[in-house]
Amino acid sequence: MMGLLFFIFVIAVFLGIELIAKVPSQLHTPLMSGSNAISGITIVGALVAAGLPQGGAWVTVLGVIAVAAAMINVVGGYLVTDRMLAMFKRKGGDKP
Amino acid sequence: MNLATLQPLINYLYIIASALFVIGLKMLNRADTARRGNLISGLGMAIAVVATCLLAGMEFQWVLVGMVVGSAIGAVAAYAVKMTSMPEMVGLFNGFGGLASMLVAWAEFHKWRVEGWETYFKLLPAGAPDSPLYSGVAIVFTAIVGAVTFSGSLVAFLKLAELMPGKPILFKGQQAANALIIVGAFAASAVVCHDPTAASAYAAFYAVMAIGLVLGVTSVIPIGGADMPVVISLLNSYSGVAAAAAGFIILNNVLIVAGALVGASGIILTKIMCKAMNRSLGNVLFSGFGSGATAGAGAAVTGEVKPISAADAYFVLEAARSVIFVPGYGMAVAQAQHAVRELGQMLEDNGADVKYCIHPVAGRMPGHMNVLLAEASVPYEQLVEPGDVNPLMPTVDVAVVIGANDVVNPAAKEDPSSPLYGMPIIDVDQARTCIVLKRSMKPGFAGVDNPLFFKPNTRMLFGDAKATVAQLAAEFKGA
Structure with missing residues (x-):
């Protein structure tokens, strides 16, 4: 399983490089804040820590703080990206 | 209904979420599809969250508190921020992602200590390596990268918001100090991984997190304001690496895929920024460019300045x-x-x-x-x-x-x-x-x-x- 996880990791890194390599510079900021929101995926680990009873109260405390921090990253990241992209307009004002 | 039978469904949902992240990032490449791409990637995130909530044995009262508080803060910040303040806000959001990854590592470490290896191992997904060393390394690595992302992003935020001076802060022996910090990080990590259940291991784990936080600060303070595009992209990459590392702790594919995508995209942006300045990443990170050491170099300029009304x-x-x-x-x-x-x-x-x-x-x-x-x-x-x-x-x-x-x-x-x-x-x-x-x-x-x-x-x-x-x-x- 470990080997498989590393395999997935390496493939995903190459996929990420391919996806991003040709992005036009005008989209650098939305791309950055959009991918920044994706890094909030650590919410999954935070939910496991906060929601499952094993490990006792301290694990729940750490988990709940982690959930809050990850949600700031996720919600803030996506909303701010959407706000920026809403401003990118073509000539004539029609929104993409 | 037996909740345990939901596991295959959860796995499928994680696969769908990963695919949506890939599609979303792809669509962020073009101005006319970017906004929809961001929505699709957000949908992937929502699916990943829902799937995790389907896990057998989840209890929600505290989870909901965390989610409501975090969402509210994130939403208010996202709508209140002025466009001119966007760099520091992106940096701050990024820092919270790093903080979350560090806390996930801490929570897993604590769970392991409380439950003992036998029970902790059974909590991991089927097929997990029965190796305390593997889990220890994953936990320590996540804690360090998460901590560096968190404190580094905070310093970047303070610099960009001009709450601290934007110019590089350099002191004598800075690079030697950084090298020493990294050696310390390895030493503390070795203590944790050697016997994670020993009494000294918890102290060493605190040391690991503390060293990570210090390293984040010392690596960002020598970097000047105009080099911030590089730093912000690099920290973005770190937060992805931290999330992927957390995926290696709990052996979760969606964390690994999403984290790797972010890590890679951050590195690409970093490279583009460095190329645009014709400087190597090492030069940006360690030179304290613009600190005065380089000023005055270059041929003296002579001539007449012509003002215009x-x-x-x-x-x-x-x-x-x-x-x-x-x-x-x-x-x-x-x-x-x-x-x-x-x-x-x-x-x-x-x-x-x-x-x-x-x-x-x-x-x-x-x-x-x-x-x-x-x-x-x-x-x-x-x-x-x-x-x-x-x-x-x-x-x-x-x-x-x-x-x-x-x-x-x-x-x-x-x-x-x-x-x-x-x-x-x-x-x-x-x-x-x-x-x-x-x-x-x-x-x-x-x-x-x-x-x-x-x-x-x-x-x-x-x-x-x-x-x-x-x-x-x-x-x-x-x-």
Whole structure:
């Protein structure tokens, strides 16, 4: 399983490089804040820590703080990206 | 219904979420699909959250508290932030992602200590390696990278928000200190991994997190304001790596895939930024560029500076058939983007071809100027990249430089002794006339004199960028 996880990791890194390599510079900021929101995926680990009873109260405390921090990253990241992209307009004002 | 039977469904949902992240990122590559791409990636996130909530044995009362509090803070911050403050807000959000990953590592470590390895191992997904060493390394690595991301992003935020000085903070033996910190991190990690259940291991784990936090601070303080685009992209990459590492702790594919995508995209952006400055990543991270050590280097510039009044600049612009605006950080500081767009519109109505040329590292984050001009409703077709404009520059009537300096410094091409030498610039000195809006003759961030100001076809228009641009627009209205 470990080997498989590393395999997935390496493939995903190459996929990420391919996806991003040709992005036009005008989209650098939305791309950055959009991918920044994706890094909030650590919410999954935070939910496991906060929601499952094993490990006792301290694990729940750490988990709940982690959930809050990850949600700031996720919600803030996506909303701010959407706000920026809403401003990118073509000539004539029609929104993409 | 037996909740345990939901496991296959959860796995499928994670696969769908990963696919949506990939599709979303792909769509973020093009301006006309970017907004939908962001929505799709957000949908992937929502699916991942729902799938995790389906796990057998989940209890929700505290989870909901965390989610509501975090969402509320994130939403308020996202709507309240001004476009000019976007770099620090993106940095701050990024820091919270790092904090979450660090806390996940801590929670897993604590769970392991409380439950013992036998029970902890059974909590991991089927097929997990029955190896305390593997889990220990994953936990320690996640804690360090998460901590570096968190404190590094906080320092970047403080610098960008000007709550602490933006110039590099250097002290004697800084690199030796950093090396020592890294050695300490390895030592503490070794103690944790050697016997994670020993009494000393918890102290060592605290040390690991503390060292990570210190390392984040010491690696960002020597980096100056104008190098922030590099730092922000790099920290973005770190937060992805931290999330992927957390995926290796709990053996979860969606964390690994999403984290790897972010890690890779951050590295690519970092590389683009470094290339735009013709500097290596090592040079950006360790040199304390612009600290004064490099200032004064380069050939002395001599010549005559020719100031121009707003009224005279109006006549030059009025006669121009093609105009290129080159905005820089100064435009953001003066919040001049709306005034610039208004002037650009008037020039267009006057029959001129108007373009905005943006250097990749202008401003404080990648694409900073694009966002500001988009806010002022400049259509994105009018935004052009230096490589496309430079060959046409000799045919351009007027290049208007607004608060940019180093990115238009011809010394980067002409003077091999200049610290900027080799950096790709926007060739405004090749335009028929170049008008530079500037507050004073102070050199730019790099502390390097700019021979552009002394070129025969350059005119200096001194004053606050916003006021000056508004003045030019007023001349047009009056005409």
